[in-house]
Amino acid sequence: MSPIAPDPKPPELDHQNNHRAETSHAFPPPAPEQRLDSGAASDDSDAQSCTSASTDSTTQYDQEPWPTFQPKVDQLAAQLVPGTLSSAIHVERMQGGGYNRIVGLSITSPPKAPRRWTLPWFRRLLGCTPSPPASPPDITQYILRIPRWNDSIASAAATLAFVGTQLSVPIPRVVASSDSVENALGMRYMLQPRLPGQRLDGAWPALNFAQKKCLAKQLAELSRNLYGLTHTSCCVLGAAQGKGTSVDTVEFLTLRIPPDDTHIDPLRQIPSSLPATPQTTLEFIQQTCTRWDVYERTSCHRLTTPWPRLAALASALHARGLLPSPSTFHFTHLDLFPRNILIVTPSPDTVVISGVLDWDDALFAPGWAACRMPVWLWTDDNADEVDEEQGLRAPETEEGRVLRRVFEEGVGDEFVGYACGRVYVLLRKVFLWMRIGLSQQHLRREFGAVLAELEGLVGEKGGEEETGNE
Structure with missing residues (x-):
């Protein structure tokens, strides 16, 4: 894979990758070393520096062992940093989280010598200027995020592109990515600068x-x-297929139902996500309930579902003034x-x-x-x-x-x-289930208990018990 020079864009917009074909870009020129406290982490909830990371994760997540995975990381890093000696690239195993495998990359750049044919260069060449004391090398540190389940990184990259241009929030921008498995790792990945600081929980x-x-x-x-x-609908951010993940290609999409590809019925004709359209809060709840109800009946073969019960409850809450229904999200x-x-x-x-x-x-x-x-x-x-x-x-x-x-x-x-x-507080619990679904029986029991509590607040009679395949 030949590296591609970075686009001349501002750093916030330097997001590269197509949905189908890998277009991993080379690293940007190394910046001066950025010292990190011991708790510095990647854009992953549980990532920590861990040079002797536990081998339990290999078994727990059924992932490739580090001794055979590291050479692949070395190969990818060499492709992303063309012309850099392998001795200048340091790969660090780190403790990841439940969703991402984390690897630290450090790129060492030697001190810059005077440009040839300039006066300082001639003075140095002729010995008129003593050599300056050796300065420490420049080190640029990165985090490589690899989804454990090889999920698409397009949505995460699109979200970071959007946030980076809309809010003054310090976030780890994306400097290179691949939403394809056609690369040295054989997995999707995202490369980000390692941010300074210490994790607050520590x-x-x-x-x-x-x-x-x-x-x-x-x-x-x-x-x-x-x-x-704000936006005019409840929506997630995604990247237009085949158009990269810059802020200019961000799409606003409805909640994905089901939330991941592992539960999609290959015979199902209804798309899991659609372009978002303006709606009120009540319309969002009712439309999402209808989508989950159709999905569970057609793909999960359930005879009844709790989603019509939630739709009716939302209408009752709204009628009693307990559920505002603005068109702003x-x-x-x-x-x-x-x-x-x-x-x-x-x-x-x-x-x-x-x-x-x-x-x-x-x-x-x-x-x-x-x-x-x-x-x-x-x-x-x-x-x-x-x-x-x-x-x-x-x-x-x-x-x-x-x-x-x-x-x-x-x-x-x-x-x-x-x-x-x-x-x-209760509706926020319901919102979580509207996002992730009710794929497990204990979630359906908890969902029913929260609906019953909300029904008690409005004097509504509880819905019928579910029947059919569980």
């Missing part, structure tokens, strides 16, 4: 109160800016937890968010689905990060109450109302 215990307040303000600003980015990260936030601490009183990772689930959603309280800011260390019930209770400590007040003042009343309303 840094949090060492932060003082002033730094935590500073972080609460920044988190509120980030949440407000995300919420302020708000951008949300959906996984904005400490493990996906990088920080630096420039002073004893300040913290700066240096990176926001893992945008794979980001989308435009109803306002109540886009707002949630970061309860981990004011709860104890053992608190469950996804337990929203804690957001309905007052913090137990004065420090916690101050941090919550700082965040609430930063995001505003509308955000707080959506985040803390009991109906909206």
Whole structure:
């Protein structure tokens, strides 16, 4: 595979790849070394530097063992950095997450010598100028993300392209990618600069109160800016097939039903995703329920499904004023937890968010689905990060109450109302199932329990029990 020179675009738009044919671009020219704290991570929720990573992942994810996988990474890196000595490319095994295998790449560039035929070059050649002391080499660090299940990276790359041009959010841009398996790895991949900073979940215990307040303000600003980015439909971001993954080729698509290719019936004629069209919140719920109902009846051969029950419940909630139905949808990260936030601490009183990772689930959603309280800011260390019930209770400590007040003042009343309303907490659980489906029986039981609680709030009679194949 011959490398292709990068396009002369601004860094935010340097996203390369076609859906079908691999078009991996060469690395950009190495930048000065960027020192990283020990917790620096890739755009993956669980990625950590781990030179002696556990072999358990090889068995757990049924992936190729590192001793045979590393030579493939070496080959890909050599193709992406033409003309670079193999000794200047360092490959580092890292601990990945549940969805991505992670590899660190470091490219060492020697100090630049004076340009030939210039006065400094002649002076150096004639010995008129003593040789300067040796300077440390420039090192540029990258993260290589490889989907464990070989899923398409087009949507993730399109999301990063979009966010990078719409928001002032520090994100790991894409410098090279392949949505094809026709490459040295035999797998799809995404290459990104390694961002500076330490993962917040590791840094949090060492932060003082002033730094935590500073972080609460920044988190509120980030949440407000995300919420302020709107669309006319609930949609995910994708890349137009065969047209690369730059911001100019981003498409807005309906939720994918089913969410992955492994559950698609090859005989099914209905596409899993469609171009998004303007809609209200109530229309989104009803249309999505219809799509899931059709899918389960035709591809899963179920006689009954719970989706008509949700559609009827949404209408009842809306009629009683408990479900707003605007035609505006708000951008949300959906996984904005400490493990996906990088920080630096420039002073004893300040913290700066240096990176926001893992945008794979980001989308435009109803306002109540886009707002949630970061309860981990004011709860104890053992608190469950996804337990929203804690957001309905007052913090137990004065420090916690101050941090919550700082965040609430930063995001505003509308955000707080959506985040803390009991109906909206339950609807956010429903929204999750609308995204991922009810492929397992325990999910169907939990779904039914939440619907029953919502029906109790509006005095609706519960739906009939499901029958048919499970």
